[in-house]
Amino acid sequence: MWDVGKVKAKDAVQLLEAEGGTNILKGLTEAAKVLDGRRHKNAVVSVILLSDGQDTYNLDLGGYGYSSYQTNYRGLVPSSLLSGAGHRSTPIHTFGFGVDHDSSAMHTIAEETGGTFSFIEDEKVVQDSFAQCIGGLLSVVVQEALITVKCVDPVRVRAVKSGRYNTSIDAYGRSASVDVGELYADEERRFLLLVDVPRAGDADDVTQLVKVTCTYRDTATGQVLDVAGENVAVQRPVELAKDQQPSMDVAREKFRVEATEDIAAARAAAERGEYTEAARILERRREALLPALADDARCKALVEELRELSTRVASRREYEKSGRACILTGYSSHAQQRAASAFVAGAEGYGCPQPGGAAPGAAPSILGFGAAGAYATPAMQRMVGASRQIREQQQQPATSKRKSGSNGGAY
Template identity: 30%
Template sequence: MAFNDDEQSAPVANNNGGTTTRPPGITGVPVGQVQLTKYHNAEAPLDPNDQEVLLELKGTSSATSRAALDLIAVLDVSTSMAGDKLDRMKAALLFVIRKLADVDRLSIVTFSNDAARLCPLRFVAGDAARADLGALVDGLAADGNTNIRAGLEIGLAVAAGRRLTAGRAVNVMLMSDGQQNRGDAMRLDPGGVPVHTFGLGADHDPAVLQAIAGKSREGMFHYVADGVNLTAPFSQLLGGLLTIIAQDLELTVTRVDGEAAIKKVDAGTYPQAAAADGSSVTVQFGTLYSAEVRRVLVYLALEDSTAFPPYDAEVVEAQFRYSLQGATVASNPDPVSIRRSGSAPEPSEEAPARKPEVETEMARRRHAESIREARSMADGKELERARTRLVEAQNALEDVLDQANPMVDMLREELLQLLRLMETQEAYERAGRAYAVSSLASHDRQRFAARGDAEGVRLFATPRMDAYLEQARRFDEDPGVAALPSAEEDVRQEVAANPLAPVAGQIAFYVRSAIQALQAIDKIFASVAAATSTSTSTST
C-alpha cells in the first residue's frame, strides 16, 4: 500500500479573489529557537564526589518560525462510536480544521472493520478547503467493529508516501474507543513518525494505545474519560503541533577528561547514544514546541583533585543542535564549571543542599516512579499496596525544597486523582489504569497528556495550549466561525502581547555566542600568559 497523491501547493486564490498569504510564524531565521540553562552546585570538594547537573532546553516563541504541519487524523467509526461519541469527535475535528493555517495539510482516515482514506494530504487554505473537509467530517457514520491495525496501516502509509517534505512536520493522530481486533497493531513500525493516540471512555485498551504511541517517535497517549468533549484534548495536541520551533533536537553531554566521569544521563524515555569510551552521551528529543521544556539530569563522578589547590573545574560540556525548515543550527559547546575546594563532609555531617531546581526535578522523577510501581501493584490486584505507595509519594512531596513551584501542587493533584481512582478494583479497571498510563506517558516524555480531561492536571502545558483550551470551551458552547480565531490571529495576539518575543531568542543566542567567544579568547590569553611565565621561570 502506497500513496503519493497529496496536494503539492495551496490554492492561489481565496474566496474573495485575493491570493492566499503565508501567516506569521512560518518563515524566519531559526536561530535562537532553543535556549539552554544549567543548574548545579557552584562548589564541590577536591575529594572524589558525586554531583548532579540539570540541563534545561526551552523553546522560544513560534512567532518568528515554526514548522508547517502535515497531520493525518485516523478515526474510529465503529458501532461503539455511534451517537454522542461520534458527534463529539466530529466537533473536535472541525475545531482542528478551523485552526490549521494555509501552509498546513490534513488527511482523514477512518476505520471500523476495514479502513478508508477519505482524502489525501491537502492544504487547509481558505474557506472552500475548510468547507470541503468539514463536509467529509459531517458525513461520517458509525458501523462495524474496531480494527485499529487497519486504520493505523493506512495512516502510516499516507505518512510514508507524502511529498513536499522539506522542513514539514508529519504527525499521526489516532482516536479509538474500542479494543476488538487490535491485537497486532503494536507490531506496526511507525517509521519515525510520531503517533499520538487518544483512548476514549472505559472500553478502550490503554496499554495497547500507549504501546503504539510509545513505539513511535515522541508520540503521546491521551486518556479521555466518558462524557468529556474531545475538542479540549484535541486542542492541546494542536496547540503543540502548530508551534513546533525545533525538529531533530538533540543534546550531547561530553565529559572533560581528568575532571569527571558520566555515570548516568536521565532523559526519560527519549533514546540515547553513548560513545564507546563513555566520553559522551547524546539524547534525541525530536520536536520541541514553543515554550516547551526538556530537562535532563546528568549524574557525574568528579575525579580526585586533592593534589591541587582550589580551582575552577570545567567538568562537562553541553551542546545542542536542531533543524527547522531545512536549516540546521548548532550551539557552541557550553561548559559546566564547578569550583573545587576543601574536603568532602564527614559521614556525620549534612551534605550540601542541591539547587532547588535540581531537587524539584529529582522529586518529580521519583514521583513518576511511585506511580509506575502503584500501577504495577494495581494491575496485580494489590490495591491496598498501591494506595500505600501513593500515600508515601504524597508524603515525599512535603520534603521538596521549592514548595512554591506550581509543579508541586500539580503533582499532589495527580496523586489525589489516582487515589480516588484506586478506591476499588472496578474503579481502577474503568478509569484508573488509563489515568495512570497517560500520567506516566506525560512524565516520560515531559509533554502534556490529557488525563481523563484536559483541565485537571496541566503538567507540561504550554501557553498556546492554555489559550486553545479556553478556545475549545467556547467552541463547544458555540461552534460559530466568528467565535474561533485563526492560527494566524493567535500569532498576532501573541506578538501584540509581547512584541519582543519573536526576536528575544535570536538576541539571546547572539549575546551568548559573543560572551562564549570572549571567554574563549580570555582562556587563550591566560594560557599564553601561563606558558610565558613558566618559560621565564625556567630561563631564570
C-alpha cells in the same frame, strides 16, 4: 489545508458508517497511505488517533474480551510510521475516549512513535483535548534536536535520567547524548546527568565537569544549527559554608523523575492485582517531598497528581474504570515533559476542583498532568481557550431555549 480540501475532508467524514468492531491497525494503515501519497510534504507530520474500544480484529483479547498487560501492541502500528533506517517515527497522538477503550494499546502506540496519550471520559471535551494537542503541533520550531555531553577527563557519566527519550552513553562513560526530537515553541526539557567526579587534590579549587552542545534542525528554514552551552564546573572548597544550600532546581527535578518512576511502578503493581501496594507506592512518594520544596508550585501540583492517582489505583473497580487510563496519561506527560490531560468526572487534582453539585451535563473536571500545566505552552493554552469559547457559544442558544420553554415560551 486549502478550503477545497477541508470540504472534501468533511464530506468524507459524513460518508463514514459504523458497522461495529474496532480496527486500529486499519485506521493507522489508511493514515500511513495518506501520508505516503501526499504531493506536497510539509516538515511537521503527525497522526491523531481517537478510539473508544478494544481492537477486535488484530489482537488476541482472550476469553474476557480484554487485552493483557503483555499484549504486543506495537503490531498495531504500520512499519512506515515507526522509526527505521534513515527516518524517524511519525508521532501518533492518541486519545482514549470513554471507559471501554484500550488505554494500554493507546499509550503504547503513542510511546512507540513519540506521541502523547490523553484520556477523555466525556464527549463534551473531546474538542478541548484535541485543541491542546493541535496547539502544540502548529508551533513546532525545532526538529531532530540532539543534546551531547562530553566529559572533561577524568569525569565520567554514570547515567542520564531522560524519561522516554533515547539516551546513549559510550562504553567508557566519556560522553552521552539524548535524542530529544521535536520541540514546540516555548517548550523546555530538563534531564538529570549523574557523573562520577574524582576526589579533589589539595590545590584543586575548581573541577571542570562537562561540555554540552545541541544540534537541531530549524523547522522554518530547514537549516541544521549547532549551539554550544556553557562549560559546567563545580567549586571544590576545603570547607562548605554553613549556609550552603543544595540546588532547588536539581531537587525539584529529582523529585519529578522519582515520581515518574513511581507512577510506572504503581502501574506495574496494579496490573499484577496489587492495588493496595500501587496506592502505597504513590503515597510514599508524596510523603518524600523535601520540606524545602513544600511551597514550590510545581512540586505541590505534582503531589496533588500523585494523590489523585493513588485514589484511582486503590481498587480493581477504580483501576479498571479510570485508573489505568489516568496513570498512563500521567506517565506519558512526565516521561516526555509534554502536556497531556485526563478529562474525568470527579477529579480533585491541582487546579481542578471537585464538581460536586454541578448541574447535569456540566463539563467534567480536567486532571492536568505536568505540574498544573507547567508543560502546557502558550500556543496550547490559546488553542484550548478558543475551543472552550466556541463550545460555550454553541451551548448558549440551547440554554436560552430551555429557559424560554420553562416560562411557557415557544421553542
